[in-house]
Amino acid sequence: MASNALAKRRADETEARIAGLTLPEGAAWATEARQAALTRVTAMGLPQKRDEYWRYTDPTSLTADAAPTVPVMPRDEAPVFGEVERLRIVFVDGVFDAGLSDPLKLAGLEIETLAEATAKDIHWAKDLLGVLEANGQSPVPRPLAALNTAFASDGVAIRVVGKPVKPVAFVYLQQAEQSDVTVHHVIRVEPGAEMTLLESGPAAARLSKVLEVDVADGATFHHVRAQGRAHERRAVTHTFARLGAESTFKSFTLTANGRMTRNDCVIELTGDDAVAHVAGACVGDGADFHHDDTVFITHDAERCESRQVFKKVLRNGATGVFQGKILVKQGAQKTDGYQISQALLLDEDSQFLAKPELEIYADDVACSHGSTSGAIDETALFYLRSRGVPHIEATDLLTLAFLAEALDEIEDSRLADDLRDRLEAWLVRRR
Amino acid sequence: MLEIKGLKVKLEEEDKQILKGVDLHVGPGEVHAIMGPNGSGKSTLSYVLSGRGGYEVTGGTATLSGVDLLDLEPEERAAEGLFLAFQYPVEIPGVGNMTFLRTAVNAQRKARGEEEMSAAEFLKHVRAKAKELKIDADMLKRPVNVGFSGGEKKRNEILQMAMLEPKMCILDETDSGLDVDAMKLVSEGVNALRSPDRGFLVITHYQRLLDHIKPDVVHIMSDGRIVKSGGPELALEVENNGYADILAETA
Numbered sequence: 001m002a003s004n005a006l007a008k009r010r011a012d013e014t015e016a017r018i019a020g021l022t023l024p025e026g027a028a029w030a031t032e033a034r035q036a037a038l039t040r041v042t043a044m045g046l047p048q049k050r051d052e053y054w055r056y057t058d059p060t061s062l063t064a065d066a067a068p069t070v071p072v073m074p075r076d077e078a079p080v081f082g083e084v085e086r087l088r089i090v091f092v093d094g095v096f097d098a099g100l101s102d103p104l105k106l107a108g109l110e111i112e113t114l115a116e117a118t119a120k121d122i123h124w125a126k127d128l129l130g131v132l133e134a135n136g137q138s139p140v141p142r143p144l145a146a147l148n149t150a151f152a153s154d155g156v157a158i159r160v161v162g163k164p165v166k167p168v169a170f171v172y173l174q175q176a177e178q179s180d181v182t183v184h185h186v187i188r189v190e191p192g193a194e195m196t197l198l199e200s201g202p203a204a205a206r207l208s209k210v211l212e213v214d215v216a217d218g219a220t221f222h223h224v225r226a227q228g229r230a231h232e233r234r235a236v237t238h239t240f241a242r243l244g245a246e247s248t249f250k251s252f253t254l255t256a257n258g259r260m261t262r263n264d265c266v267i268e269l270t271g272d273d274a275v276a277h278v279a280g281a282c283v284g285d286g287a288d289f290h291h292d293d294t295v296f297i298t299h300d301a302e303r304c305e306s307r308q309v310f311k312k313v314l315r316n317g318a319t320g321v322f323q324g325k326i327l328v329k330q331g332a333q334k335t336d337g338y339q340i341s342q343a344l345l346l347d348e349d350s351q352f353l354a355k356p357e358l359e360i361y362a363d364d365v366a367c368s369h370g371s372t373s374g375a376i377d378e379t380a381l382f383y384l385r386s387r388g389v390p391h392i393e394a395t396d397l398l399t400l401a402f403l404a405e406a407l408d409e410i411e412d413s414r415l416a417d418d419l420r421d422r423l424e425a426w427l428v429r430r431r
Numbered sequence: 432m433l434e435i436k437g438l439k440v441k442l443e444e445e446d447k448q449i450l451k452g453v454d455l456h457v458g459p460g461e462v463h464a465i466m467g468p469n470g471s472g473k474s475t476l477s478y479v480l481s482g483r484g485g486y487e488v489t490g491g492t493a494t495l496s497g498v499d500l501l502d503l504e505p506e507e508r509a510a511e512g513l514f515l516a517f518q519y520p521v522e523i524p525g526v527g528n529m530t531f532l533r534t535a536v537n538a539q540r541k542a543r544g545e546e547e548m549s550a551a552e553f554l555k556h557v558r559a560k561a562k563e564l565k566i567d568a569d570m571l572k573r574p575v576n577v578g579f580s581g582g583e584k585k586r587n588e589i590l591q592m593a594m595l596e597p598k599m600c601i602l603d604e605t606d607s608g609l610d611v612d613a614m615k616l617v618s619e620g621v622n623a624l625r626s627p628d629r630g631f632l633v634i635t636h637y638q639r640l641l642d643h644i645k646p647d648v649v650h651i652m653s654d655g656r657i658v659k660s661g662g663p664e665l666a667l668e669v670e671n672n673g674y675a676d677i678l679a680e681t682a
Contacts, residue, residue, distance in 0.1 A: 378484070382505060385482070386514075387506075387509055388506050388539035401524060401574075405525065
């Protein structure tokens with residue numbers, strides 16, 4: 001396709017997508033932020049298959065005018081993280097549901113809905129809403145995130161001022177078969193404060209979610225999410241995090257099912273001695289399963305540590321994508337960057353596409369990356385079977401063992417055990 | 432118990448005959464040893480009996496208590512009571528030793544239509560057996576064989592054997608990589624399992640293991656056949672004179 005034809009197609013698609021949407025109402029600063037985001041997405045245009053970071057993942061279903069029809073899953077499974085004491089914030093088809101949620105009150109936290117926060121003339125979220133997203137547009141454009149910032153009317157704004165006794169859990173529920181959800185959360189963790197965020201979903205026919213997190217000096221942010229469960233769903237999520245000095249950011253994602261999941265994680269280490277860990281485990285079954293982890297970590301301070309650990313189990317023609325980059329800016333000396341992405345391919349039809357990237361402009365750094373894909377270890381399989389473990393159980397045991405290294409990245413063992421049990425159940429259901 | 436008749440085996444991938452007609456009978460309560468030079472087919476025999484891929488049986492039969500082994504999957508052979516102690520036990524990162532043992536024990540019980548062992552019962556059982564083999568709690572918690580020394584790996588094999596209580600145990604060069612103390616410990620573990628209704632087939636290069644695990648019958652294997660069988664004195668003869676004399680005599 002000639003480049004002007006591509007540009008025209010991009011502009012037409014963008015126009016068509018935006019045509020039916022209206023910017024949410026809000027205070028002047030919020031409207032300004034949303035209009036700026038709209039300007040960004042119009043300028044960038046929606047992603048096309050030919051774009052550098054969309055080569056392995058077809059954006060069509062994410063940019064289409066309407067969401068697909070996705071049957072609503074019965075709520076017959078115990079809720080994820082159900083055993084953990086937590087403050088639940090529930091969204092039904094992307095709309096905050098006060099009735100299903102716990103009261104938005106917890107010592108150490110100030111929680112408001114995005115609608116409440118953006119209605120106020122003066123609000124701390126002004127420094128965050130669309131700000132980290134806009135920062136994260138360079139050097140790689142992320143138009144779907146800007147689209148989200150412009151049009152998201154729901155979400156929450158959380159300011160963390162202490163150390164709350166329990167995690168906050170965002171729970172996404174689906175009610176309509178064509179629910180097309182856009183949610184946007186902003187979180188500011190004040191200096192020395194700590195919080196854990198849990199997420200379970202995306203229960204929606206199509207979900208676009210942006211999370212902007214500002215982790216101030218000495219603060220800690222933990223994030224564990226489970227992405228299930230409907231086979232037909234599509235989801236694109238963006239996490240933008242900015243880390244101050246001596247701060248910690250740790251995010252883990254478990255993904256099972258869904259035809260399309262694209263998780264972008266953009267992290268900027270701006271203060272010395274900060275730590276960022278991003279990890280994911282994914283299990284995909286079937287030729288229509290497509291999962292994409294795209295990570296971009298920028299080291300812009302000294303002695304920071306970043307770590308990416310991604311494991312995918314793919315079978316029956318499933319596709320997994322990993323695009324992970326570590327950018328070490330000039331002056332970011334003593335950077336410790338690590339990245340590993342691995343796929344276990346359970347048959348010859350499944351595929352793993354990996355693009356690990358390092359770009360380093362400082363001269364005193366330690367960065368390493370690795371990427372592997374392979375089949376199940378036949379020797380280990382025979383060893384297990386020779387002890388009486390049936391073929392399928394032995395395969396599952398080795399599959400879980402493969403994913404364990406990613407699950408080990410979760411600090412809270414209750415959360416890790418919950419997800420491990422779910423993975424096991426997922427495997428058992430497919431025996 | 433274990434009845435092997437005219438067993439002929441070749442490599443699946445290439446036209447290479449490894450076993451050229453093996454006949455062997457191990458009765459209940461008996462301990463048989465197989466000795467032989469490198470490449471004689473000893474390990475192949477153990478792999479073929481336990482069902483490892485990569486081999487093709489071109490003739491003969493192998494049955495355990497009348498059940499045709501060669502027709503079964505490896506896990507079915509195990510459930511029938513066959514156990515192979517590996518020459519090189521496999522490391523399995525990410526699978527806890529305890530999880531592995533419990534999964535194996537219960538899978539076999541299930542296959543035999545028996546009730547699964549409760550977690551408490553299993554724990555009690557495994558701790559007692561582990562103690563006898565000087566396997567500490569840490570080794571039980573660690574991933575299967577990962578970071579284990581040679582001796583620890585072999586003790587772990589014997590622990591599995593003790594937990595699974597097979598009818599027929601094949602020990603493939605269990606003495607390789609063991610120092611004298613470890614060999615003693617492993618042998619004691621094996622001897623503790625000797626019983627009137629359990630058979631053993633001990634594959635080894637050296638006579639010294641047989642000082643600890645006393646065989647009833649010793650076989651010499653060469654070029655894919657058992658060329659000579661006799662009492663324990665045959666192992667001593669090998670130790671003193673090497674294989675050359677015996678092989679020359681049977682050629």
